[in-house]
Amino acid sequence: MSAKRRLDVVGKARRRIDGRGKVTGQSRFADDLSLPRMLHCKLLRSTHPHAIIESIDVSRAQAYPGVHLVLTGRDFPIPFGIMPASQDEYPLASERVRYVGDPVAAVIARDEKTAEEALDLIEVKYRPLPTIASPEEGLANPEPRIHDYGEQGNIHRNQSHEFGDIEEALAKSDHVFEDLFFFEGNTHLPMEQQASLATVEGDGKLLISSSTQNPHYLHRQLARVLQLPLPQIRVIACPNGGGFGGKCDPAGHEFVVCKAALMLGRPVKICLTRQEVFYVHRGRHPVLMKFRTGVTKDGKLTGVHLQTLLDGGAYGSHGPASTFYTGVLTPITYELPRFKFDACRVFTNKPACGPKRGHGTPQPRFGQEVQLDKIAEKLGLDPAQMRLNMVTKPDSLTASWLRIGSTGLAECIRQVVDRSGWKDKHRKLPQGRGIGLACSAYMCGAGVAIYWNKMPHSGVQLLLDRSGQVTVLCGATEIGQGSDDVLAAIVAEVLGITTGDIRCLTGDTGLTPIDLGSYSSRVTVMMGNAAMQAAGRVRDLIATAAAEQLETLPERIVLSQGRVFDEMDSGKSMSFVEAVALAEAKFGTMGAVGSYAPPKSPGRYKGAGAGPSPAYTFSACVVETEVDERTGLIHIPKIWIAHDIGQAINAVHARGQVIGGVYMGLGEALMEEQAFRRLPPKLSSALVHKIPSLLEYKSLTSLDMPEVEVMLIEDPDPNCPFGAKEAGQGPLLPVMPAVANAIYDAVGVRIDEIPITPDKVLRALDLKRAGKNPRVGPEYFPDVPYPEPIFVLPPGEGGDGSEIKDPDRRPAKKRAEASAS
Amino acid sequence: MNTVMDQGAVAHRKVQMSLRVNGEDIDVSFAPYKTLLEVLREDIGLTGTKHGCELGECGACAVLVDGQPLLSCLALAVEFEGRSIETVEGLAHGAELHPLQAAFADHGGSQCGYCTSGFLMTAKALLDQEPNPSRERIKEALSGNLCRCTGYQQIVESVEQAARVINAGKAGS
Ligand code: FES
Ligand code: FES
Numbered sequence: 001m002s003a004k005r006r007l008d009v010v011g012k013a014r015r016r017i018d019g020r021g022k023v024t025g026q027s028r029f030a031d032d033l034s035l036p037r038m039l040h041c042k043l044l045r046s047t048h049p050h051a052i053i054e055s056i057d058v059s060r061a062q063a064y065p066g067v068h069l070v071l072t073g074r075d076f077p078i079p080f081g082i083m084p085a086s087q088d089e090y091p092l093a094s095e096r097v098r099y100v101g102d103p104v105a106a107v108i109a110r111d112e113k114t115a116e117e118a119l120d121l122i123e124v125k126y127r128p129l130p131t132i133a134s135p136e137e138g139l140a141n142p143e144p145r146i147h148d149y150g151e152q153g154n155i156h157r158n159q160s161h162e163f164g165d166i167e168e169a170l171a172k173s174d175h176v177f178e179d180l181f182f183f184e185g186n187t188h189l190p191m192e193q194q195a196s197l198a199t200v201e202g203d204g205k206l207l208i209s210s211s212t213q214n215p216h217y218l219h220r221q222l223a224r225v226l227q228l229p230l231p232q233i234r235v236i237a238c239p240n241g242g243g244f245g246g247k248c249d250p251a252g253h254e255f256v257v258c259k260a261a262l263m264l265g266r267p268v269k270i271c272l273t274r275q276e277v278f279y280v281h282r283g284r285h286p287v288l289m290k291f292r293t294g295v296t297k298d299g300k301l302t303g304v305h306l307q308t309l310l311d312g313g314a315y316g317s318h319g320p321a322s323t324f325y326t327g328v329l330t331p332i333t334y335e336l337p338r339f340k341f342d343a344c345r346v347f348t349n350k351p352a353c354g355p356k357r358g359h360g361t362p363q364p365r366f367g368q369e370v371q372l373d374k375i376a377e378k379l380g381l382d383p384a385q386m387r388l389n390m391v392t393k394p395d396s397l398t399a400s401w402l403r404i405g406s407t408g409l410a411e412c413i414r415q416v417v418d419r420s421g422w423k424d425k426h427r428k429l430p431q432g433r434g435i436g437l438a439c440s441a442y443m444c445g446a447g448v449a450i451y452w453n454k455m456p457h458s459g460v461q462l463l464l465d466r467s468g469q470v471t472v473l474c475g476a477t478e479i480g481q482g483s484d485d486v487l488a489a490i491v492a493e494v495l496g497i498t499t500g501d502i503r504c505l506t507g508d509t510g511l512t513p514i515d516l517g518s519y520s521s522r523v524t525v526m527m528g529n530a531a532m533q534a535a536g537r538v539r540d541l542i543a544t545a546a547a548e549q550l551e552t553l554p555e556r557i558v559l560s561q562g563r564v565f566d567e568m569d570s571g572k573s574m575s576f577v578e579a580v581a582l583a584e585a586k587f588g589t590m591g592a593v594g595s596y597a598p599p600k601s602p603g604r605y606k607g608a609g610a611g612p613s614p615a616y617t618f619s620a621c622v623v624e625t626e627v628d629e630r631t632g633l634i635h636i637p638k639i640w641i642a643h644d645i646g647q648a649i650n651a652v653h654a655r656g657q658v659i660g661g662v663y664m665g666l667g668e669a670l671m672e673e674q675a676f677r678r679l680p681p682k683l684s685s686a687l688v689h690k691i692p693s694l695l696e697y698k699s700l701t702s703l704d705m706p707e708v709e710v711m712l713i714e715d716p717d718p719n720c721p722f723g724a725k726e727a728g729q730g731p732l733l734p735v736m737p738a739v740a741n742a743i744y745d746a747v748g749v750r751i752d753e754i755p756i757t758p759d760k761v762l763r764a765l766d767l768k769r770a771g772k773n774p775r776v777g778p779e780y781f782p783d784v785p786y787p788e789p790i791f792v793l794p795p796g797e798g799g800d801g802s803e804i805k806d807p808d809r810r811p812a813k814k815r816a817e818a819s820a821s
Numbered sequence: 822m823n824t825v826m827d828q829g830a831v832a833h834r835k836v837q838m839s840l841r842v843n844g845e846d847i848d849v850s851f852a853p854y855k856t857l858l859e860v861l862r863e864d865i866g867l868t869g870t871k872h873g874c875e876l877g878e879c880g881a882c883a884v885l886v887d888g889q890p891l892l893s894c895l896a897l898a899v900e901f902e903g904r905s906i907e908t909v910e911g912l913a914h915g916a917e918l919h920p921l922q923a924a925f926a927d928h929g930g931s932q933c934g935y936c937t938s939g940f941l942m943t944a945k946a947l948l949d950q951e952p953n954p955s956r957e958r959i960k961e962a963l964s965g966n967l968c969r970c971t972g973y974q975q976i977v978e979s980v981e982q983a984a985r986v987i988n989a990g991k992a993g994s
Contacts, residue, residue, distance in 0.1 A: 013927075015926050015927050016926075018934070019925075019926035019927070019931065020918070020926055021934070022925075022926070022931040022933075022934025022937050023909075023918065023921075023922035023923075023925045023926045023930075023931055023934070023937055023941065024869070024909065024910070024912070024913060024918070024922065025867070025868070025869015025870070025908070025909035025910050025937075025938050026869070027934050028868070029868075029871070029935065031868075031872075032862075032868035034863070111852075113852070113854065188969075189969055190933075190935075190969055191871070191873045191879065191881055191933070191935040191936045191967060191968065191969050191970075192871070192873070192933070192935045193872070193873065239933070239934070240933060241871070241933045241934070241935025241936075242932075242933045242935060242969045242970055243933075244969070273875070274873065274874040274875070274876065274878075479933065480932045480933025480934065480935070480970050481932070482932070652927070652928060652929045652975075653929055653932075655929065655975070656929035656932055656970075656971055656972075656975050657932075659971065659972040659974050659975065660932060660969075660970050660971050660972045661972075662972060663971070663972025663973070664969070664972075693874070693876065693878065694873065694874045694876070694878035694879050694967065695874075695876070695878040699967065699969070700973075701964045701965075701967065701973075702959075702960040702961075702963045702964050702966070702973040702976070702977065703960050703961060703964045705960075705972055705973045705974065707974070708972065708974055
């Protein structure tokens with residue numbers, strides 16, 4: 001296909017292929033499924049945040065009319081966990097509960113009400129243990145250990161990487177800025193509550209239909225926990241009613257309904273209540289951050305030393321990855337010669353944190369981008385220009401050996417500056433009104449799979465027949481982001497047909513080639529590249545068969561708009577259907593497969609697997625705000641966002657993804673928080689959610705949402721299908737810091753923690769009036785026992801991407817020598 | 822325990838009733854404690870109506886009763902004998918989508934689609950009563966419906982587009 005060819009499908013505004021089903025109510029989400037003889041499951045959850053289970057008596061529940069089965073932790077001796085390094089969770093806890101909401105027993109009954117009634121009849125004796133409410137408490141109290149694995153005490157992960165001698169870089173800087181930031185945890189709040197339906201099919205094999213983002217990983221975990229061979233299990237990911245990362249981890253209830261269906265030989269369904277969705281959580285980690293940043297007097301970065309402390313909650317979950325992501329993408333946006341990153345994740349007795357849209361990256365982005373605003377202010381530089389002067393170059397390597405491919409960050413900054421009238425507004429709006437800018441970058445798919453393997457990250461299979469029917473199969477999961485439409489669009493574009501001519505079959509481990517799942521913004525690039533390959537192979541067969549019939553050369557054949565023709569002689573033409581039939585006659589049954597694995601990353605040090613991606617997206621955001629100095633209320637009239645998308649696959653939906661990301665970011669900036677409190681001692685000092693309901697967990701409504709002006713920067717990336725990069729996560733990230741920077745511009749106070757609520761604004765304004773530092777944010781960073789860093793020389797300093805173990809070449813040694821001499 | 826069981830036994834006895842849903846009289850028997858949402862989804866099989874909380878907090882379960890939006894998770898089904906209930910399944914005319922449905926599908930009003938039925942029904946009630954609502958008025962009417970995907974903007978744009986189509990259709994006829 002010639003690169004210059006005009007696109008028929010890709011980039012157009014188009015009704016997505018699943019659009020009709022969604023507006024007619026025909027889309028079948030997991031809880032919409034039912035089967036004859038189906039039973040219902042309810043879970044009993046722990047009322048203690050940390051306790052030994054001394055006994056569970058289920059006899060009364062078992063005897064309750066309508067109850068078919070009661071399961072407890074004894075039925076599940078094998079633990080699970082999404083990552084090989086975090087197999088620390090049981091579908092039902094047997095010996096110990098670690099947060100309020102930890103599932104301990106399940107009742108399977110004729111209907112939900114009966115199951116619920118029977119739950120009340122289960123008697124659990126708990127022996128309460130002291131609880132850990134925060135990472136600080138976890139560091140100070142190594143005992144009791146929440147888990148008997150991890151680094152030490154209650155530290156789950158603890159790591160340090162240094163890319164070039166950071167102390168030297170800071171010492172040589174014109175200025176060093178030190179700032180602390182805190183990002184409160186928040187949750188995904190997908191509108192769909194998780195549901196699963198398990199059954200044993202006629203062939204004797206287990207089938208689970210579930211609201212999961214990652215059917216492949218769930219499949220592997222089910223085989224492990226249920227001790228069944230993988231081919232005996234089929235996982236269908238139903239379309240998810242929103243995921244945002246909340247349906248990435250396998251969850252206790254998924255194992256429970258499978259086990260029950262196997263034991264009873266009847267279908268078993270569960271749908272979590274909204275309150276349970278809050279317990280399952282796996283949302284944004286609360287992160288405390290310390291940035292020490294060196295700059296030259298003209299505002300160029302010389303080095304960043306970032307330290308993070310994560311509140312992991314009660315289980316490992318994606319924690320090992322989350323810990324890395326609180327730093328590894330920091331060097332992508334701006335040229336940064338040296339970088340040191342220490343991170344520590346601590347277990348606490350709260351629902352486990354995990355991946356939420358942006359996974360670990362929004363927190364440090366917030367800190368970095370607010371700090372840059374402070375730096376610009378101090379140096380008397382325009383924050384937009386300062387950033388423009390140091391954006392990373394295309395095809396460069398970061399100090400941490402990440403390869404940056406295409407970048408449109410400079411263009412993003414220019415566009416938001418231009419469209420928002422930045423130059424006339426920044427520091428020029430009347431008191432109470434302000435404008436702020438921030439940028440970000442994100443990955444288009446994690447470069448390595450969650451479990452180590454050498455196989456493709458995505459596989460696509462295409463089936464065609466003489467009727468012209470095109471079926472595309474892929475394990476990718478439709479979570480609302482439009483992955484089915486992306487799949488259809490790419491195949492349609494290559495084959496010169498419309499998306500309406502294609503049938504997509506996705507997210508079914510029993511039928512579709514493996515795709516790792518809908519996470520890390522990987523689908524468009526990875527599934528898309530696999531689809532390109534499969535479609536290209538089929539296209540070549542069709543072109544060969546058509547060329548023979550049309551008496552021309554296959555190289556001259558073009559497939560476009562349902563026709564197959566000679567590009568030099570439009571008289572030589574046939575329909576797509578005719579061409580497929582000819583190809584079937586010539587080659588036999590028509591089909592092809594395609595695969596994709598990301599390129600190898602140049603980093604070779606331990607930990608280099610976190611951060612690499614086939615491509616990165618960049619975004620810039622400007623937020624305008626009005627702050628009422630009497631009430632602290634923050635009003636956001638308008639947001640401008642530019643996103644470097646490479647190439648939109650569907651113009652309407654790409655814009656929708658960007659606005660949706662801005663919405664979620666704005667909610668996090670202003671109100672969303674998953675906070676906890678201790679009950680008074682007479683109520684067991686339990687550590688509970690402040691707000692486990694949709695009403696109390698504040699999120700933006702249509703009335704709160706400002707107008708968002710979206711600019712898509714389209715500069716196709718050569719690693720990506722038709723040049724298309726991600727849009728689902730990146731645009732969320734710059735919103736929070738842009739809000740904070742706008743508030744500073746409006747009323748001159750710094751809120752160095754998220755969410756930025758009216759009470760914090762008022763507190764800062766009071767400080768300002770009192771002549772004190774007008775800042776609200778964390779005041780101290782605890783003493784974290786970070787390990788000795790893995791030291792790596794940046795590319796510019798003669799390294800080869802490996803760890804430098806030779807003590808003579810490590811900075812500590814050099815410093816010691818310098819001080820000794 | 823006996824009382825619990827007795828209550829359970831009573832609660833599990835079904836009632837028989839006729840509900841008028843999308844213009845059709847449907848005979849249905851269901852446990853009397855069930856909400857309209859549950860009866861629609863579980864006993865009549867109309868799963869197009871969704872739930873996000875079952876506590877009246879999200880709007881996903883909105884249906885129309887005598888033309889007015891109602892949170893079906895908060896209402897007991899037994900109270901709706903003889904009332905006219907409309908759900909998302911009744912919006913299209915045969916194969917032809919209602920202008921709101923077409924607009925939501927074409928203008929990004931639906932991403933995951935989970936909140937969509939609730940928005941469609943709420944928006945229909947609005948447009949039936951006010952054919953030319955302002956942008957602010959649309960936002961206000963939809964402010965009881967939560968959506969986590971779209972950021973609302975393309976939902977509001979979809980409603981505006983549908984209003985234009987409906988009004989153009991009226992002008993043409
Ligand atoms: S399910 Fe009825 S309002 Fe949420
Ligand atoms: S489209 Fe997903 S919640 Fe609204």
